[in-house]
Amino acid sequence: MxxxxxxxxxxxxxxxxxxxxxxxxxxxxxxxxxxxxxxxxxxxxxxxxxxxxxxxxxxxxxxxxxxxxxxxxxxxxxxxxxxxxxxxxxxxxxxxxxxxxxxxxxxxxxxxxxxxxxxxxxxxxxxxxxxxxxxxxxALPEHRAQAATRHIGHPGCFASALLLAAVPLMRHGLTATPLFASGVTGSTGAGKQPLPTTHHPVRHSNMFAYRPLQHRHAPEVEAVCEAVSGVRPDLRFVPHSGPFARGIYVTMQAGLKQSFSAEQLRGAFADTYAGTPFVHVIDGPPKLKDVVGGNHAHIGITSGRDSVAVFVVLDNLVKGAAGGAVQWMNRLYRLEETAGLAAAGPAWT
Known part of the structure; x- marks a missing residue:
């Protein structure tokens, strides 16, 4: 074409x-x-x-x-x-x-x-x-088999990572408690226009929270999660600015309805993302450098004391924005979903 x-x-x-x-x-x-x-x-x-x-x-x-x-x-x-x-x-x-x-x-x-x-x-x-x-x-492409409308609004970068963690928890009824999430983003997440918080002497070797429990992506995640899972979560989200240019690392915790092993939880997540080419449920906590520069997201899950912790890493500019947009456009034109997106990230940046 x-x-x-x-x-x-x-x-x-x-x-x-x-x-x-x-x-x-x-x-x-x-x-x-x-x-x-x-x-x-x-x-x-x-x-x-x-x-x-x-x-x-x-x-x-x-x-x-x-x-x-x-x-x-x-x-x-x-x-x-x-x-x-x-x-x-x-x-x-x-x-x-x-x-x-x-x-x-x-x-x-x-x-x-x-x-x-x-x-x-x-x-x-x-x-x-x-x-x-x-x-x-x-919605994320991974959460809808096909587009519900002719045009798409792509979720935000933090929202993409949060949704990857939250939707399986809601769909499988694994928790009835609030979802507590903390996320760290690179400076490109603030956009190209220079800001005091993206100034190199401030951002370098530094990390700080911003808009804790008031971030705009939280109500977005709650609404989108309800639309694709049928259950509206109660999300408590604290974002942080990290000392790097690109990438997002999110940790989400919640109480479990009953005791599940990490293997059982990984099975629920693997079921949600079966057949999706860009989302991978892995053993152990994921590493940011394994996904930066590519359209892939890695998810790790652990459990203990009747609670679950989900870790998600992705590139905020690719999977969280441009790559996810191309992934959706591929779908809209009935192209291979991976077209133009198959390359792995560089890893050793």
């Missing part, structure tokens, strides 16, 4: 990862990278790691979107939350006016909630395109 792909909001870290992945994708052809702030600039001038991949490829303003859509198009949005919904609505109008069939995967938070009120409660602002919410659904 030769399916045109367009990235909206194409200048951040997630967009850079999407461009890197699409450069090696056998079925998607990058047709346009939309960025008002970088319009006219060479893509490799913003993402030097892509030097030599597309020497003549330049960012486009939104006004030129219609020129690159083709008869059908895979549209990825990497715009910030609050901006993505309006941008997607405008892109859908351009496509409708030209009779172009598009599929959309949004990597922002704008289509992760089923209704506008839930979004506003979490983000403190009205939704940018509430009329489109019914056209989107949010």
């Amino acid at each position: 030769n399916i045109p792909a367009v990235i909206l909001g194409a200048s951040g870290y997630v967009a850079g990862e999407l461009l890197r992945i699409l450069a090696g994708h056998p079925d998607f052809r990058i047709a346009g990278a939309i960025s008002e702030s970088n319009a006219g600039k060479a893509v490799e001038s913003v993402f030097p790691n892509l030097t030599g991949i597309w020497p003549e490829f330049r960012f486009l303003p939104f006004s030129e979107l219609g020129e690159v859509l083709g008869e059908r198009c895979a549209v990825f949005s990497c715009a910030p939350h609050g901006a993505s919904a309006g941008l997607i609505a405008a892109a859908m109008k351009v496509a409708d006016d030209q009779g172009v069939r598009i599929r959309i995967v949004d990597a922002s938070a704008d289509f992760r909630f089923a209704d506008a009120d839930a979004y506003e409660q979490v983000y403190g602002a009205g939704h940018g395109a509430p009329e489109l919410l019914s056209s989107f659904s949010c």
